[in-house]
Amino acid sequence: MDPEILKRRLERAEAEIRGLEQLIENKTRDLYLSQESLRQSTQFLNNVLGAMANALVILDGRGNIQELNKAAERMLARGRADIEGHPLTDFLECNCGTGLYGPRQTECEAFVRTAGGNTSPCLLSSSPLLGDEGEIEGYVCVWIDISERRQLEMELRHAQKMESLGQMAAGVAHEINTPIQFVGDSLTFLREAFDDMLDIVQQYQATRDQWPQDGPLGLAAARLTTAEDDADLEFIAEEAPGAFERATGGLGRVASIVQALKNFSHPGSEEKVPTDINQILQNTLTLARNEYKYVAQLETDFAEVPEVLVHPGDMGQVFLNLVVNAAHAVEATPAGKTGNGHIRLRTALDGDFLLVEVADDGCGIPDSIRDRIYDPFFTTKEVGKGTGQGLAIARRIVVDKHGGNLEVESTAGQGTCFRVFLPLPSEAKAA
């Protein structure tokens, strides 16, 4: 063999090895780089999933949870171990039945049930995960919490309702005030005219009594006496003043109800104004009379309290809600059914706060639902009696809008007492 040839072969082989080594080195570096980039994108993806405000879960083909992000863990309010492997429907109630697991993406509203038993509304979307052959391997489900939005929507609807009620009340007040005016004026006229006529009749009677007993005058006198007896003039003279009083008093009541309705629904100024809370309570009682008068006796104990800075219309709503709730609670008891329940309203000074207490001896609030009474839409009342918004709105008004406090003390079967604390203005605190 020609050594030259061998040498060249060797050189070629060596060059080939160097080429291969270079290739391996390149491949290794590429591999490293792509692993690194894979690691980075996985981490990025995990970060994204973890940072997402929306809850995300991956389900297997049977609907059991395989993976979940932090938001899902937080919203379900359970540890990861209590969630993984369980069907999603254990924690989430949606109104589209089994439609969640279909071949296409679906969206629906659902309720998340936390370990504590609270439910909160959410918007859920579910899409199938497809394998290479197009078969369904699982599902990815995402949901967002919409309870805040729900609450705002509810408050907006409520505000709109109050506004249109206010406009209507103003219109009704105008329509009713005019007839109240002229019915009252006519009553005044009739009463005064009656008094004047009675006076004249008595003068006639006095004249008649001096007529001789016999002759044509005597006959006429006898006829007059008979006519008087037929009409029962004595009864009329005695009873008519009472009838006038009754009519005038009743009209006064109508006027005060219209006024209360107007005060209650008039949005008034948008600023907080110094307000006599006792006056608002009185107003509330006038409006809610129909709710409590057949079920409970009312006691009021209003202390002399300084004016506080509030939105009067809002506070009227709060008290109306509490009084109506008290009436409903009393109505559910045997005493309430016979009109012998009790509702007690009290105002007092309590440190830096004005305290308004609405207490009843009604059915009370069972311990099991005590935590949920302020949840929007939570209600134990039958359809048509309550929307579950009353206490949620009351708390929002007292706590958020006025910097006050709303407390409840209740024993099932014995009664409930709500306490509203409103901050006193600074000059009243010093006094």
Place this chain on the structure above:
Amino acid sequence: MFDADRKPRILFVDDDPDLLNGMRHALRRDRKRWDLAYASSGQAALDTLEHFHADMVVTDMRMPGIDGAELLSHIAHRFPATLRFVLSGEASDEMALRAIPYTHQWIAKPIAKPVLIETIERSMALLTRIHSPEVREWIAHCDLPAAPANYQALQAALRVPEPDLDPIAACIEQDPVLTGRILQWTNSGFFGRRQEIRRVRDALTTLGLRLLSEMVLVSGVFHTWKEAPEHGPFGRAELLEHSLLVARQAALMAADLEFSETGVWSAALLHDIGYLILADRAPEQLRALENRLAGGEPTRELELEIVGCGHGELGGALLQAWGLPFAVVEAVVHHQDPENCVSSGVHLAGLVHLAGAIVRGSEPNPSYLASSGLAERYPLWKSEYSQARDQAA
């Protein structure tokens, strides 16, 4: 046209015949006290006024054709001596704003007859004692201008985004006309008032700032003074300064006495508003007073001779027609003769009187000083005032 001895003439206007008949029936017994007429539309009211020279018109707001606000504006121009009242069930802010420039008082429906009678009687009590038709016309003409500087300061304070009530109240309290107008509106039935309001700060919480700025705009408080002199014994600047000094002094004294009634500042600020009426409506009378005056305050006799009534009565009659609280009106009427007030002791009129004497350096009414029990404090206040004045100088 006017005869102070005849019965007051009142015209009621409402498009609802039931209401008008009800009113006619309810006021049957008052036919001896008043001469009453009724009209069922704005046009009918204007026709009636051609031959029935009413001292007061009481009209509904919502009426077809000429409505209440329009009717009152016609009356203000054609029958300027007539007091103009609204009796309304309910009205929008917009409607009230249209009526404000021409309305003395706003009464809310429903109103019981005795209250209506009292409101009307009280509004006219001083006016009917003034015999000169000319003077009555000055009073019924209700748009009195504010001092331009005060008006501008208020406008500026209102333009601040999210303005605070206190600086705005302070601004209004510098000016008698602004103060008077704001008390007029907030004491009216338009706000379904519960109790009388005597302080600007209280008035503002009732009124709200949006309505305040709109009311100020339409109320005519910014029309120009005709030919009233800016300076001189009855110059506008001097009148304003004097009112402010008396208001400050009276407020100091009230604080010193721990006097619990409100309205001291308002009453003191308004006590010489009679001169402002003259400055606006009758500057020639004011000049005549000035010419006959050797200095100091004109006597009541001199005012009677030249003007036809005292400046206290003149101002009081205007504020009464505006429906201001009785105690404030009384203080304005009797700030020179506080012993003639309904009650005795320390009251608004007495404080305004004594504060006025201190500021002017004139002698206080000796019988009031004795009967009010303030004879000991008075010299102290007086020397404090002169010390403070000397220091300021």
